[in-house]
Amino acid sequence: MPDPVITAAASQITTCRANGHVPVIRTFFDNPTFTATHVVHDPATRSAAIIDSVMDYDPASGKTDHDLAQEIVDYIAAEKLKVEWVLETHVHADHLSAAPWLQERVGGRLGIGDAILRVQDIFGKLFNAGTRFARDGSQFDELFHDGARFTLGSLPAIALHVPGHTPADMAYIIGDAAFIGDTLFMPDYGTARADFPGGDARTLYHSIRRLLSLPDETRVFLCHDYMAPGRDEYAWETTIGAERRGNIHVHDGVDESTFVQMRTARDATLSLPNLIMPSVQVNMRGGNLPEPEDNGVSYIKIPVSKS
């Protein structure tokens, strides 16, 4: 059965490419967390979106820093961009978002997928976050559903729900460019893990197959790169065609059960990301620190001996 959201996204990509109506993309790579933040803009209107920003965090001292986010602010000023959107592909478990810090300086509406409510429920319980933590997505300005249309200046855009890594992962397709978060990585590195709470390898396979049915020439921008062996540079841009032909985990011809077996076995060998505790507690709140205690200070919790 045809997938109407993929059909709409494919037609947007083809039309934008045919008309040369395509966004300009500049990527800022955070080495400590291997995260690629993309600043996308429409050259006709200078409207911009910031996708998956990073606030650096030292877990030993609890100190935050905004050096990379400041570089983005400087770039936006130099290029005279107007930020319309600050987008998150999902609640990241390996870095803290700089979204509220960026919004204060450059504006923009904060968007994420509407399945965030499920993620807030899971992590709200896990961290015993209490009633001051609203689990209704109200920390965000826009909750996208699968197939939601939006615009970036004169460019058409569409949101895709691509769960599996987490229940709320989104891909954003702006003009001919797909920002796919943690689903596929570079063809030589494979795919995102699916073992976090609410994650599921089978669901990830289906989300990836949806993405791989977009046109081959779709430009694809990743959330991370871990530099596969044999490469000496980080990379964050590829195409659907290159992924279909060459992704080491899920190229054309890899069936669901082979993928699920591989993904599950590999996930069992992975340790948790260094910053998972602070990342989840901050990102489930839209990038805000936990509500301060009665001394005015925010604290990050760590559940002890919890399997």
Ligand SMILES: [Fe+2]
């Ligand atoms: Fe992630």
